[in-house]
Amino acid sequence: MRSIFDSHQNLLLNMKWLIDLFSSSLGRKVVMALTGLFIILFLTVHLIGNLQLLKDDGGEAFNVYAYFMTHNPLIKTISYVNYAFFVFHIVWAIMLTRKNRSARGAEGYAITNTSTIWSARNMGILGTVILVFLVIHMRQFWGEMHFGTVPFKTYGAQEVKDLYTICADAFKNWWYVALYSISMVAIAFHLWHGFASAFQTLGINHSKYNPVINFVGKVFSIVVPALFALIPIVMFTL
Amino acid sequence: MKIKLKVWRQKGPNAKGEFKTYNVDHASPDMSFLEMIDVLNGELIRKGEEAIAFDHDCREGICGMCSLYINGHPHGPLQTTTCQLHMRTFKDGETITVEPWRAQAFPVIKDLVVDRSAFDRIQQAGGYVNVNTGGVPDANEIPIPKKIADEAFDAATCIGCGACVAACKNASAMLFVSAKISQFALLPQGQVERKERAEKMVAQMDAEGFGSCTNTYACEAECPKGIKVANIARMNREYLGAMLTSYEVGSGGGGE
Numbered sequence: 130m131r132s133i134f135d136s137h138q139n140l141l142l143n144m145k146w147l148i149d150l151f152s153s154s155l156g157r158k159v160v161m162a163l164t165g166l167f168i169i170l171f172l173t174v175h176l177i178g179n180l181q182l183l184k185d186d187g188g189e190a191f192n193v194y195a196y197f198m199t200h201n202p203l204i205k206t207i208s209y210v211n212y213a214f215f216v217f218h219i220v221w222a223i224m225l226t227r228k229n230r231s232a233r234g235a236e237g238y239a240i241t242n243t244s245t246i247w248s249a250r251n252m253g254i255l256g257t258v259i260l261v262f263l264v265i266h267m268r269q270f271w272g273e274m275h276f277g278t279v280p281f282k283t284y285g286a287q288e289v290k291d292l293y294t295i296c297a298d299a300f301k302n303w304w305y306v307a308l309y310s311i312s313m314v315a316i317a318f319h320l321w322h323g324f325a326s327a328f329q330t331l332g333i334n335h336s337k338y339n340p341v342i343n344f345v346g347k348v349f350s351i352v353v354p355a356l357f358a359l360i361p362i363v364m365f366t367l
Numbered sequence: 368m369k370i371k372l373k374v375w376r377q378k379g380p381n382a383k384g385e386f387k388t389y390n391v392d393h394a395s396p397d398m399s400f401l402e403m404i405d406v407l408n409g410e411l412i413r414k415g416e417e418a419i420a421f422d423h424d425c426r427e428g429i430c431g432m433c434s435l436y437i438n439g440h441p442h443g444p445l446q447t448t449t450c451q452l453h454m455r456t457f458k459d460g461e462t463i464t465v466e467p468w469r470a471q472a473f474p475v476i477k478d479l480v481v482d483r484s485a486f487d488r489i490q491q492a493g494g495y496v497n498v499n500t501g502g503v504p505d506a507n508e509i510p511i512p513k514k515i516a517d518e519a520f521d522a523a524t525c526i527g528c529g530a531c532v533a534a535c536k537n538a539s540a541m542l543f544v545s546a547k548i549s550q551f552a553l554l555p556q557g558q559v560e561r562k563e564r565a566e567k568m569v570a571q572m573d574a575e576g577f578g579s580c581t582n583t584y585a586c587e588a589e590c591p592k593g594i595k596v597a598n599i600a601r602m603n604r605e606y607l608g609a610m611l612t613s614y615e616v617g618s619g620g621g622g623e
């Protein structure tokens with residue numbers, strides 16, 4: 130007779146392929162690609178929201194938007210998925226980079242010559258810069274919004290937190306604007322390689338689609354970080 | 368022409384190696400790189416020193432046996448095998464640095480010779496087709512589009528030299544493995560073991576300790592046979608598809 134315990138054991142045995150998949154060299158890369166592409170989508174939405182900071186309405190559009198983003202249950206769910214994906218992307222990046230370093234062996238080359246692009250060789254360093262920025266960024270805005278004492282503003286019948294003023298204040302610090310801009314440069318370089326790379330990882334490499342993927346990747350990696358950086362620079366100079 | 372050669376010398380697998388410098392005063396521009404080392408070795412033997420150990424076999428660019436990491440490039444500055452690299456590629460009086468392939472999975476045996484049997488084990492894990500006995504089938508009975516046949520043939524030109532591993536900053540073997548998976552996956556004859564092949568070859572590649580591709584494409588730039596990274600994308604598709612749909616529950620990658 131089969132006990133519940135047996136069937137649990139079977140379930141575990143049955144999951145082994147999944148564990149194998151995500152710990153294999155190829156599976157780990159798939160984690161990087163899927164999470165990376167999701168974060169790219171997130172960046173797009175985030176940018177559209179941020180651009181409202183530049184609207185000349187004393188922050189109303191931005192504050193109402195921020196209220197919506199922190200209260201809509203669907204958006205809230207997606208944002209937790211987003212945080213999880215960031216964590217996966219970072220943890221898997223560390224695992225991959227460590228394994229790849231050790232694969233060369235104890236003795237390295239005395240001379241190396243390479244024609245490959247700089248971004249592709251330095252995804253880990255670029256990622257680390259982004260990570261440092263992320264920590265400061267989250268503390269500054271996300272932390273304030275959720276746990277800090279943010280003043281309220283009333284628009285019609287709606288009373289919302291005034292995140293606009295928090296941003297405007299932060300962007301009066303030249304060092305924060307500088308850090309922000311440098312980090313956007315790091316994201317630009319990360320995506321210069323990463324965008325198209327994610328498609329290759331997922332097996333999408335086809336002469337019909339490659340030109341489009343490469344073009345969109347290059348445009349995205351310049352335009353989106355540039356627009357992100359434009360906001361604090363404009364608000365600093367105002 | 369005169370050449371100064373900085374060569375990695377290492378007595379055995381566990382010995383400590385170091386660079387030694389040799390002068391080759393009578394090299395001809397028409398010699399291959401290997402013939403130049405032959406000349407140097409002749410001199411060393413006459414002087415009672417030990418000859419420099421290096422791999423070679425066909426010397427016509429088809430066996431994949433020759434190696435050598437020359438001035439920062441596997442097989443030297445040209446996209447060819449070392450046996451097909453001629454001294455005219457270098458300048459008179461140039462200093463040339465020669466190192467073995469460097470990879471955890473390719474340990475040095477002696478001097479410039481590394482153990483590439485990891486590739487054999489990957490191949491044995493799944494790089495084959497089963498052919499049943501019986502009457503000989505007509506060769507023209509199976510329709511294969513010309514484009515697909517060409518694509519498979521291009522993948523099959525991989526000579527297993529390991530330059531892709533040597534060139535890759537992650538010592539990844541994915542260009543090699545993807546070529547071997549592709550040459551069968553594209554053809555009707557390769558369909559029976561298609562999923563099993565992808566799972567097993569990738570699992571063996573991981574078990575050997577090769578790194579993971581980060582799509583820098585250094586391999587494609589150095590491969591003497593012009594194997595394309597599109598094969599790596601195909602391998603990714605083959606492997607993912609196999610892992611998600613094959614009947615095998617217990618195998619397929621994850622070696623650390």
Ligand code: HEM
Nearest residue numbers: 161162165168169222252253256257260323326327330581
């Ligand atoms: C703005 C946030 C980020 C975005 C949009 C992003 C996006 C991407 C994308 C699309 C890839 C390509 C995946 C592939 O080649 O298949 C990638 C790779 C990578 N990312 Fe990120 N990333 C971000 C943040 C980070 C952070 C914070 C780290 C690490 C601390 C990081 C580390 C890496 C590494 C090491 C790779 C290369 C992995 C490999 O090719 O094996 N990234 N990223």
Ligand code: SF4
Nearest residue numbers: 525526528529531590
């Ligand atoms: S893919 Fe190219 S570089 Fe790699 S083993 Fe085959 S022939 Fe050599």
Ligand code: FES
Nearest residue numbers: 424426431433450
């Ligand atoms: S010796 Fe055979 S390929 Fe160079």
